Amino acid sequence: xxGNAIALSPDEIIGSTDVGIGYPSTDVPRSARSxxxxxxxxxxxxxxxxxxxxxxxxxxxxxMSDLGVRVLVExxxxxxxxxxxxxxxxxxxxxxxxxxxxxxxxxKARYLAVYDIVEESLPVAIPAVVAPGARAAxxxxxRRVTTMPVDRSTGLLPTIDGIEQALEGGSRLIYLESPSQxxxxxxxxxxxxxxxxxxxxxxxxxxxxxxxxxxxxxxxVSLASVAADRTATVGELWPGLGLESWxxxxxxxxxxxxxxxxxxKQVLSICTSTPVQWAAVGAHEVFGERHSVLLTKMDSxxxxxxxxxxxxxxxxxxxxxxxxxxxxxxxxxxxxxxLSDAGFAAVDGTSFGAPGVVRVAVSPDExxxxxxxxxxxxxxx
Amino acid sequence: xxxxxxxxxxxPKKRGTDLLxxxxxxxxxxxxxxxxxxxxxxxxxxxxxxxxxxAAIEAGYETGSPVAGLDELREAIARRVKRVNNIDVDPxxxxxxxxxxxxAIFLIVxxxxxxGDEIIVPVPTYNSYNDAISFAGAVMVDVPTRVDxxxxxxxxxxxxxxxxxxxxxxxxxxxxxxxxxIAPATVRELVKIAVENRLTIIADDIYDQFLYDGAVHLSxxxxxxxxxxxxxxxxxxxxxxxxxxxxxxxxxxADLMKRLAAVKAGVSGPTSVIAQRxxxxxxxxxxxxxxxxxxxxxxxxxIVLSALGDMGFxxxxxxxxxxxxxxxxSTGLDSVTLVxxxxxxxxxxxxxxxxxxxxxxxxxxxxxLQPEEVLRDALERAKHExxxxxx
Numbered sequence: 001x002x003g004n005a006i007a008l009s010p011d012e013i014i015g016s017t018d019v020g021i022g023y024p025s026t027d028v029p030r031s032a033r034s035x036x037x038x039x040x041x042x043x044x045x046x047x048x049x050x051x052x053x054x055x056x057x058x059x060x061x062x063x064m065s066d067l068g069v070r071v072l073v074e075x076x077x078x079x080x081x082x083x084x085x086x087x088x089x090x091x092x093x094x095x096x097x098x099x100x101x102x103x104x105x106x107x108k109a110r111y112l113a114v115y116d117i118v119e120e121s122l123p124v125a126i127p128a129v130v131a132p133g134a135r136a137a138x139x140x141x142x143r144r145v146t147t148m149p150v151d152r153s154t155g156l157l158p159t160i161d162g163i164e165q166a167l168e169g170g171s172r173l174i175y176l177e178s179p180s181q182x183x184x185x186x187x188x189x190x191x192x193x194x195x196x197x198x199x200x201x202x203x204x205x206x207x208x209x210x211x212x213x214x215x216x217x218x219x220x221v222s223l224a225s226v227a228a229d230r231t232a233t234v235g236e237l238w239p240g241l242g243l244e245s246w247x248x249x250x251x252x253x254x255x256x257x258x259x260x261x262x263x264x265k266q267v268l269s270i271c272t273s274t275p276v277q278w279a280a281v282g283a284h285e286v287f288g289e290r291h292s293v294l295l296t297k298m299d300s301x302x303x304x305x306x307x308x309x310x311x312x313x314x315x316x317x318x319x320x321x322x323x324x325x326x327x328x329x330x331x332x333x334x335x336x337x338x339l340s341d342a343g344f345a346a347v348d349g350t351s352f353g354a355p356g357v358v359r360v361a362v363s364p365d366e367x368x369x370x371x372x373x374x375x376x377x378x379x380x381x
Numbered sequence: 382x383x384x385x386x387x388x389x390x391x392x393p394k395k396r397g398t399d400l401l402x403x404x405x406x407x408x409x410x411x412x413x414x415x416x417x418x419x420x421x422x423x424x425x426x427x428x429x430x431x432x433x434x435x436a437a438i439e440a441g442y443e444t445g446s447p448v449a450g451l452d453e454l455r456e457a458i459a460r461r462v463k464r465v466n467n468i469d470v471d472p473x474x475x476x477x478x479x480x481x482x483x484x485a486i487f488l489i490v491x492x493x494x495x496x497g498d499e500i501i502v503p504v505p506t507y508n509s510y511n512d513a514i515s516f517a518g519a520v521m522v523d524v525p526t527r528v529d530x531x532x533x534x535x536x537x538x539x540x541x542x543x544x545x546x547x548x549x550x551x552x553x554x555x556x557x558x559x560x561x562x563i564a565p566a567t568v569r570e571l572v573k574i575a576v577e578n579r580l581t582i583i584a585d586d587i588y589d590q591f592l593y594d595g596a597v598h599l600s601x602x603x604x605x606x607x608x609x610x611x612x613x614x615x616x617x618x619x620x621x622x623x624x625x626x627x628x629x630x631x632x633x634x635a636d637l638m639k640r641l642a643a644v645k646a647g648v649s650g651p652t653s654v655i656a657q658r659x660x661x662x663x664x665x666x667x668x669x670x671x672x673x674x675x676x677x678x679x680x681x682x683x684i685v686l687s688a689l690g691d692m693g694f695x696x697x698x699x700x701x702x703x704x705x706x707x708x709x710x711s712t713g714l715d716s717v718t719l720v721x722x723x724x725x726x727x728x729x730x731x732x733x734x735x736x737x738x739x740x741x742x743x744x745x746x747x748x749x750l751q752p753e754e755v756l757r758d759a760l761e762r763a764k765h766e767x768x769x770x771x772x
Contacts, residue, residue: 036655
């Protein structure tokens, strides 16, 4: 392993044998804990505003700005984790819902300008290979779903042709991940521009899941940077800071959809847990610095293993450094079993719609990473 | 002596949650605003709960919770529903932790109902039921209750509303917004109707620890014949002043709970472990805080009922909850106009009955959720304005 990698202190790496969650587990930063405790002492135990507390919405807006997307604080809705964000964005932008819930009184004119686009009868397009949460969100209210074909050349992301076919086929709401939560592949600037053109040309909307965008090494392009008024961006706060089980996420909605999605959020849960929101504000203070260290470490660890398997076409090398995917076909079961026997959890691509693929989260703990990769080298060799 | 004032012109109407949030937004513009509308207790979360949450926060990283909730919390919930509601559940398969009572409502409705299904809802009712039912594409069949009947549910009206598309019956007791409690005999009668017609009961027990004047709450699921056809929801929000934490639960038979957990996985995944740690402390810790809150609300309730009486309003029979639902028809105004007028003139916000449905526009809902002095002052301000209008 690369001994020159910038190290997190050992006590910041927790549960690092769990390689199945897609992101390494690190301890919750002191700033987050202090902010949460302080919030409780300030009696921040009552309902927060439906879209979230302003400091956290501002932090999300700043985060988006770092990704090249200028958004207003008012466009940010804080959610109880990434899955609620997916559900909110996917289910909240379908015509049926706007008609029955949002289309009341003076809201009607504002919503229908957007929501008329997505008739309930039209299928929602999702990637053929996608994190299970998207399918689960759509299954709650059984929506018509069509799948966009994926390709090995795009790291199991939907191809541009596949996206176009879905739109030509009548879909007016598409869901895309970038990075792919299975392979870590992202869309390039050129591809994102093409997707934006297609969405515009077909008068469609897109839910863009960028939950693991901070783990991208190099340039990352978010669809909202070129199609802001047609994109609801969703993600989790803040990856790599140990807040997974605290459940905090976001939707950045097109301006015309904000009030509608906030109305759905109110129906879902009124607001996101107030003390947890304050914790996320505290976490944001150190997110850039800590994640930078983590990313360097993950990237280094991943390079090491890539050197070991260079030329092996079964290894899918995406832009996100947090995961490594291996297309092992019939060997996937053996790999999963060996990892399990060695005490590690990996993700079976079957749950994403990609049987034969194994996803391994890249651990910043060098010893753990070496042990995992040793198992994998045995499988891939 | 109250001065005479021309009656305000009717106010253009928003509805439902829209209306309530626009009123809250207006109230927040005033430094001296007193909000007697929202169901958010002014009391502090008890210190032992905050201390437990602080310990969980200081512990830092915690491995994720199952979608159904932490084992420890599910066990605490099972003990709680046995202790308070006499409901027997298996914590492993018959309890799901939710993001507050609000998510519990959404999950239950979207577990039980498909497009076109009918659900019988005694009205008026909490707005979120309307919204969740709309989302599911189901049909809400209103069964009216009446102020002159104490807002009690008439089982005959329920029976008459059943069709071959009816799938569910909602029982909210104590009721929000009317504060009525379903009498045990009526609960038994409604359970009988549900069983005979193979309906699933949704039992909303959110205010089950806030009963007054000797009222008795009977949870439908405590009856053996209803156990397999009832989903019961509750939360720590109202009893422990934990509205902002977002922790609640649903209990019910394993087959339905398995489906509900799957819906929960699609809607939001697990509930925050911080909220869950707080809920564990609330349910497992000393319960004096609930009794103290009850005593406080009981005193405040007398203040509210007295003031409403002074204004010439009648309230049916408010036996539970944290609010009163009063008939304001003596003013000759609709509720939105009166509420807007009182808010404009006195900066006191009460909720218009219109928000709970058009047929309730001659009612208002007033909560007890302010300290006694604030409550007295706010009601005095409101009373002066109402009496001025009536002069």
